[in-house]
Amino acid sequence: MKDLGKHMQTITDGISREDWALVEKTAPLIGEHPQPPIMEKTRIIGFMGSKMGKFKAYDGETHEAAHALAQAAKNGDGRAVINAFQALQTSCYNCHQEFRKPFVKHFYGTQ
Ligand code: HEC
Secondary structure (H helix, E strand, C coil): CHHHHHHHHHHHHHHHHCCHHHHHHHHHHHHCCCCCCHHHHHHHHHHHHHHHHHHHHHHHHHHHHHHHHHHHHHCCCHHHHHHHHHHHHHHHHHHHHHHHHHHHHHHHCCC
16 A cells, blocks of 8 residues: 555656656556455455455456556546546545545554
8 A cells, every 4th residue: 555655646746747658657556556465365354344345346446547547648648647647546535535444443453
């Protein structure tokens, strides 16, 4: 997740400079970030329980938004890039709003 934050900053920077190649290169790193290690995954699935479907759906939205972002950057269409980036941020936010707090509390014991 920390890397995701960094990639988002790289993309913001790319948009400011109209460096679409940078955006195109970075977006897939968000869409196809590595799966957590299997142990961690099992713990996450156990914790999520019946909400896992929703969690996965949010994850899918992020993947799709990242894909759309890469496509817009490939076309060099700045406006579409910005719209896609906004959709991407919304997809991060949707999941965070619902899952981040309980998740952090459960796994790290802090808020
Ligand atoms: C499917 C759910 C989900 C999606 C989608 C998601 N996140 Fe997260 N994110 C979480 C959860 C749960 C946490 C809290 C647990 C943790 O910190 O590992 C978190 C934490 C974070 C953190 C804090 C990490 C830290 O070390 O404090 C960052 C940064 C972050 N996410 C970035 C992103 C970005 C950027 C995106 C979109 C590109 C994104 N996330 C999409 C679930 C999600």
